[in-house]
Amino acid sequence: MSERFFLSSAACAGRAVLEGDEARHLVRVLRGKVGDMVRVFDGSGIEWPARVVTIGRDEVTLELGEPTAVAVATTLPLTLAVALPKGERQKWLIEKLTELGVARLVPLVTLRGVAEATPAAIERLRRGVLEACKQSGRNTLMGIGEPRSIAELLRERPDAARMLVADPGAPLLEAAELQPDATAVIALVGPEGGFAAEELAVLEAAGVVRVGLGPHILRVETAAIALAARLT
Amino acid sequence: MSERFFLSSAACAGRAVLEGDEARHLVRVLRGKVGDMVRVFDGSGIEWPARVVTIGRDEVTLELGEPTAVAVATTLPLTLAVALPKGERQKWLIEKLTELGVARLVPLVTLRGVAEATPAAIERLRRGVLEACKQSGRNTLMGIGEPRSIAELLRERPDAARMLVADPGAPLLEAAELQPDATAVIALVGPEGGFAAEELAVLEAAGVVRVGLGPHILRVETAAIALAARLT
Known part of the structure; x- marks a missing residue:
């Protein structure tokens, strides 16, 4: 039986118990003996x-063998804070970020933003997440945060989170640019017209690392999707 | 005028001619003088x-100034061979791959493909490339190849090209999986229903490396865009 089962309770003295749906799946669906x-x-x-x-x-009692080394999740939980594009591009953004495993999307409030994250818009984003989860087999919903300005994101940033900002002129993103002790990554993507000078100054003063994504001018959703593909 | 125009004919003695849509756009839409x-x-x-x-x-005659240095590609030239999705998803695929710097897109003919790469479709893809180039500041057109089957791609593969195939079950893509002596990468993305068993057998027999793109089931265009973001 090549199926994998999730243990929700701790192992004890080499034994463990499968409970609930996991036990029922093993016994009733797969006819385990x-x-x-x-x-x-x-x-x-x-x-x-x-x-x-x-x-x-x-419930099913199991006798455990030797634990095997398993590839630990190779990437960090990623929050993308994005100045939302308009209309269809917003829908695409949600679909792709959900498929790619982004943990959380925060609508980024910027001076040059083109789309407002109204409660109705947020609700639409959440529906988009659910659809994409069902389609892609993802079992954890991508969170949609409340709209945040750069200052708010900086203020609320957890100590161990690494913060990056997509910047057309910056060097290409290297995995090594993520602090090895970071427990999460928050990546910012500005609006089509770019961040305003005062926004860039705030980001720089806070030591947010600028990362490039190649030589071309990327649309907002392209930059966000490319960051997600590289960081998840 | 910050607009960029595409020259379809060669420059001669410091002069060049804009033709067709490009000339009309400059004169009639933007009221160029x-x-x-x-x-x-x-x-x-x-x-x-x-x-x-x-x-x-x-037509519009132009006097050319000094050609400007253009960013040289920093990564391996990437060809994506993709079983084209339908409608809007096809348009998105072209826009994003062009922005991300993919060198060439080849419509991949597969047993379970849903969209045929007719001459009219190919022409539409090429127009999409041009639009995305103008928008994104890209100065080299992404090539749109003639439709190819897996067998044809294998037969025509240059000796030093590394060939990959997106496979939901495979390990995540690592940069190290690209042979250091490869001069180009050809990455295949199958149709929504996946490759047929006989297609997978041909790929395996040819030693094409399977690469995963995370735990979720990606749509065709998402897989192609994620590969482009990781490989360009």
């Missing part, structure tokens, strides 16, 4: 081979 | 400042 070998993981990056020891009504 | 300064590019990577010298019925 005592003695069957499966693989389990607990979301922390470790995976075990496991043998079915007992089967109860809504 | 003799003496106006514009910028022109010929798709080869060079850009000139230019002064309007004469305005005819459907």
Whole structure:
């Protein structure tokens, strides 16, 4: 049985218990039996081979083998703060960022922004996320944050979050530019007309790293999608 | 006038002629006049400042200034062979791949493809490239190749080109997976329904490297755009 099961409770003395949907899936859908070998993981990056020891009504007891090294998520949780483009481009932005696994999108309020993140717009974005999740098999919704200005984002930034800003003139993004001790990345994408001088000054004063995305002038949604593809 | 115009005929003795849509756009839409300064590019990577010298019925003569240095491509030339999606998604694909600096797009003919690359479709793709070039400041046109099957691509592959195929189940793409001695990369993206078993067998037999793009099921154009963002 090559299926992987999620352990929601801790292992103890080499044993662990599958509960709820996971147990029902193993027993009722896959017709698992005592003695069957499966693989389990607990979301922390470790995976075990496991043998079915007992089967109860809504739980399955497993005997765990040696934990195997599992590729830990290779990337950081990514928040994109984007000066929303208009109309169809906004819809595309949501669809692509959801597919690519971005954790959270924050509408970025800028001086030259062209689309306002009204409550109705936010609601539309959330519906777009749900549609894209269903389509792409993604099981965690991409969060849609409340609209934020640069100053607000800086004020609310968690200590260990790395902050980047897409800048047409800057050097290409290298993975090494992400601090190894960062626990999250917040990447900003400005409006079509670019950030205003005072906005750039605030970003620079805060030490936000400027990253380029190649030699051409990218549309807002292209820059956001390219950042997502490179950072997720 | 900050608008950029495409030169479809060669410059001669410091002069060049804008024709057709480009000339009409300059004269009728933008109300260009003799003496106006514009910028022109010929798709080869060079850009000139230019002064309007004469305005005819459907053509404009320009006097060219000094050609300006153009950013040389920093990465491997990338060809994407994509099973074209339909309608709007096709238009988006072209716009984004052009912005991101993909060298060439080849419509990939597959068993489960949904859109045929008719001569009219190819012509529409080429117009999309030109529009995106003008918009994004790109000076070399993205090439649109003739439709090709997997077998044809393999047969025509240059010796030093590295060939990849997007595969939902494969490990994430690492830059290191590109042979350091490769002079070009050809990346394949299959149709929404995936490649057929016989197509996968041909790819495997040819040693084409499978690369993943994260845990979710990506739409055709998302996979192509993500590959472009990672490889250009």
